[in-house]
Amino acid sequence: MIGSLYTRVVLTFLVSVIGGTIIAFFAATWIFQDELNENLQITLLDFGQDIVRIYETLPLREAEMFISEMKQLNSYHIRIYTATDQFQSYGEFSGHHPFPVTTEQVKKVLDGGRAQVNGIDTIFLGLPIETEMGSRAMFVEPITPSSTSSLIKFVVTFLVYSLLAGSLLILISAMFLVRPIKKLTKATRRIAGGDFNVKLNIKQKGELGTLARSFEEMMRDLQQLEQMRREFVTNVSHEVQSPLTSISGYAIALKQVDLPDHERNCFLDIIITETARMSKISDSLLKLSLLESQTSQMRLTTLSLDEQIRRVIVAIQPQWSARNIQFELDLQPAKITADHELLNQVWTNILGNSIKFSKEGGRINVRIKQDIKNVTVCISDWGIGILPEDQKRIFDRFFKADRSHSQKYEGSGMGLAIVKQIVSLHQGDIRVESEYGRGTTFIVILPITTPAV
Structure with missing residues (x-):
């Protein structure tokens, strides 16, 4: 089954398209990953800096109350660490698991540094906060999937449906592509069996149409050659049979004991003439064969x-x-x-x-x-x-x-x-x-x- 042209055409197309799509997908993701995340990083940083300013401006209790009532908590999750293992969170993930924060990251932010993670599926930001109760570490993470992740899911979904639709179309188109070749194959087998009355009925244009027309011309030429071959065999048999019959008849007549000398000489002359005729036919055939093959x-x-x-x-x-x-x-x-x-x-x-x-x-x-x-x-x-x-x-x-x-x-x-x-x-x-x-x-x-x- 795999050896058939139809199957090979379809498999070649699918392997080529799927392989090219996967390579293109990973290449595009690698090239445009930073660009896709840039807008969300800027938005996340602006939101984190706003929270820092709230803590710097308002008393701690008022700041916590203000943050707990913010509408942006529908889109962001906030964790504020007072120590490496103690934190207070704002916002709900609704089934989504928060990104794990390591002890090293908490210490780094408490010491006044900044922590940031940029990945295909996760964007994560840590900023230090100075309050009247001391330094704290704030970690902000988007609740909704990142633009990169959403785009990737969209592209993957689009490609899957494209491949399915493309595969269906190639199955149909390959059927029309291979059908003329199957006709040519069947015609070739019939010609090999000696049947030259074959009609292809291939009306396509382009390379396949040209191939079909060339095949039909070849078929007509073969039919003419076969007709010529049959006529040639018939003609050679007829031309050779006549002198052979004469030679045989007169040779039998020469076996008569009481045959007069003048009749014997006459019969011998006829045999010599017919032999020369056969020799001339043979010489002409050889010469024509050499001329047609251009070996001369x-x-x-x-x-x-x-x-x-x-x-x-x-x-x-x-x-x-x-x-x-x-x-x-x-x-x-x-x-x-x-x-x-x-x-x-x-x-x-x-x-x-x-x-x-x-x-x-x-x-x-x-x-x-x-x-x-x-x-x-x-x-x-x-x-x-x-x-x-x-x-x-x-x-x-x-x-x-x-x-x-x-x-x-x-x-x-x-x-x-x-x-x-x-x-x-x-x-x-x-x-x-x-x-x-x-x-x-x-x-x-x-x-x-x-x-x-």
């Missing part, structure tokens, strides 16, 4: 972007010349700081897709534009285009936009996912503009200077 450190150099694109076009000449595709180049000279090998793969993948999905004898346009901060590369073709609903997922791994021609156009669906990750590592952006049946344009925006990763 970029080797930044200053390169001529227009010259790099020209070299890539020349390198893939067998692909576009076999289909009679023409290139239109508008390459403004541009130098950027980037990883040469990674960017080389970007242009190879994008241009390879443009060639693959262009019509026989088609045309591909490549343009470079540069401003103060960025370089923009636009690669346009007039091929089959991409459906609007597919354009949002074109950079997802294993996604193939042209599903109706998936057998006609070979590929694992990993190329554009790798391109997207490489561009992101360079702090750039890539987007696609396409109209189905009329062509596609890939727009790559790269900063002139890429921050080191």
